[in-house]
Amino acid sequence: MTTTPRPPRTLREAWIALAGLSAVFLFEMLDNSILNVALPTIGRELDATTTGLQWVTGAYSVAFGGMMLLFGAVADRFGRRRVMLIGLVILGLASLATLFVTTTEQLIAVRAVMGIAAAMTTPGSMALAFRLFGNDDLRVRAITVISTAGLVGLAVGPTAGGLALAVVPWQVLLLINVPIAALAFVGIRAGIAADDPADRHHDPIDIWGAVLGTSAIVLALVTPTLFVNAGTGSWMPWAGTAATVAAGVGFVLRERTARTPLLDLRLLALPLVSSGLAYKAAAGLAIAGLSYLVTLQLQFAWGWPPAAAAVAMLPQVVVLLASGRFVGPFVQKFGLDRAAFVSSAAVVLGLAVFGLFGRFGYGYILFALVLVAIGMRVVGVVAGTNVLKGLPESRTSMGAALVDTSSELATAIGIAATGTLLAALFTGSIASTDWSASQMGQFETAVTIAGLTLTALAAALVAVGLLRSRDGVREHGNEAVVTTAD
Template sequence: MTSTRAQTPAEPRTGPAWLVLALACAGQFMVILDVSIVNVALPSIQRDLGFTATGLAWVVNGYVLAFAGFLLPGGRAADLFGRRRMLVAGLGLFSAASLLAGLAATAELLVIARVAQGLGGAMLAPATLAVINTGFGDGPARARAFGAWSASGGIGGMVGAVAGGVLTTGLSWRWVFLINVPIGAALIAVALTSLAAGAGRHGSLDLLGAATGTAGLACLIYGVMRTADHPWGSAPVLVPVLAGVLLLAAFLAVEQRLAVAPMMPLRLFANRGVAVSNGMLLLFGGIAIAMWFFSSLFLQNVLGFSALGAGLGQTPAAVMFVLTARLAAGWVPRTGPRRLLWAGCACLVAGFGWLSRAGVDSHYLAGVLGPTLLVAGGIGLVFPTLMASATADVPPDEAGIVGGVANAASQVGGSLALAGFATAATAATASAAGSAPAALAAGYRLVFALAVAVALAIAGLGLLLPGRRRS
């Protein structure tokens, strides 16, 4: 049985729909690109700026910490001050910080620039999602826009892996940052000419909610990051994790009882699609980490690929993800989210199950390419479906914060999964016999097996998603 609901009209804009969509996708592309493009350049950065091994990690961690921690206030700011204004501000800060990073003469200055990049990304990412959520009315056009937006993130991750090697080898590591400056300037010009100004909504930012929510996420992620150097039960890990949990509990209390205009209205989670989809996005972060991060490590550390070769080796999977995400976007309005979600999870289970059998004797075509194509196809079906469900039926003046919550769920889930999977892989490697590549392969196989369990959990939660609806 189907139900009828009113169409949500698109908000006014000054440019054509394709240009608005391209702008949102390019912004998301930049945010994800900067997570992956730096990895290949890290050894060169360490040599030139004299980073210690521990300090070098903050070139990545500083960006991730600021980005994930400030997504919630970034999303609410887009609702209060206008999506165009926050999109332009985010692009401006991101581009300026990229210029500072590219010109940095000391290790400390580079880390500061990376934190500023993360802040710019936290302003930019929810605004791009809000532009799609409000700029395209319900129906196939909006679903296709979500598919393109989802695909742009996947392209950013894969292009970053390849471009980082090309730019570092052919020019300098500084160009992995400087490349953002002309792109950001062009996108600012497009935003100013293609998006209606929009006055936002009346109200003030919930400062207490912003402080507790941001500090809680930052402490939680920081504590998880510390597991790279300390055991899970040690004080350097437990203290920030517990502080994060307490701060997030305080955030919920503030939003429920104290805030006059809550930064994240908890009534939004009365929408079953929003609540369940964000829970699945939290789990989905682990799927993305297992696929792109650990399969790259398998190619390099077990099969002997170079960093650039690993990026190229994952390119077919990236293409599969893009194609599948675009197809899934067109299918969501016709099939509803459950069928696509379960089809995607079936691909994830089959692909990760196949990868969990790979070893030092595996060949790229049969042992890696085949299963990663399956996994990428599953991700292409699942991710846009979850993002569309997490932002469906949301009032336009709250699209920014809902986009921030969805992005934060995926980022926090990825951070937690990276720490958990890395701990499991290290333990399995330490107890494995044989050569170093064989021992590492045992650890990666365990990660892929755990990813099967995560995919099954996502499929189970899919039972709670709202069924198919027709306008």
């Protein structure tokens, strides 16, 4: 007879597991940030086109976002720990394959495989962290520790990559994933017990649902790129939009009628689940739109060099890193429900400040960046915790996948909406260095409209989150979080 291991009573007791799970998030955030700085070098060495370079990063995001729901379902059925360990092995092998890349197409293929590996590992890290502990306080603090590791990767990636390129080939920037994957494998293998078969979901996987769901997500992530590259006058982005809608409708119809659906749509109607997803989507929409618009504002409209623009974005990274210690006390004081609403509202307010006042000086942009960073630091933890808390034990990997998928889709929508509005309202080449007074006015108008449009969309999502969370409070209670010392 087997006995269930006692849940850790402090974070220190679970340090091996947390080290492994933190390494997973470190990989996710470090990977793209460290690679972006090498794109010019990769373009020269592999003779890559602009579109080819775009897909060096895009292939990873599309594979990652498109496969998360499928692997969330697989993990809930075959074991979250097992799927994550397999994904880490694939990640290490794909990173090693970079040594043999000689063409852009080969690198794109490697990046796609790495995206699949990320889809196998990233959602599971949140699910395993949630299930590792027995109370909300430790869960919030554990997810805060894990997300901090990812933010460190995001912060140091560009600087470390730029310094490394001065002395080593660009392939080294991807080979760094190998020791990170090894650390994650060891930590998870040694620190987390195998899934209890009784906690797994035992229904067969809905293959048609997986095909339609993956197609809908991939098309939703690819279509914004078509709008940016081909423009609104081309048939391609509109065909992509139609295909996205068709695949999405087909997925919903399939899941409503399948005996064992990939995603039981009734789960999305659970109050805490729909609330957490709405908050997370609002934050993803805001951060994607703000980052994109601020970059254009600083470099194109104000003529700042890339280095100065990067420095201007640093306050946001500093706030993200420094505010981690306050997440736990904040959640303890206000509870998960209020913390999710307040943090999401701060993100939306920051986006509104930029939309209304960003054109008048960097001080307003700085204030917007700080507001969004403060909100993001909290909502990333509490929204995911609420989703997992509101789901059955056998669906936590799917819940984590839903959280990441909602953020990825919101990011794509934010970029698509912003790019489409700019393309529609700005005449001429936005990359030219000699804007006329008319073009400057068009750009400022476009940025204001885009910022306020995204603000309205994000605010609507926060309103949905608030309404659904009230139902969740009545159903689950907004119980106090008990602090446990490390």
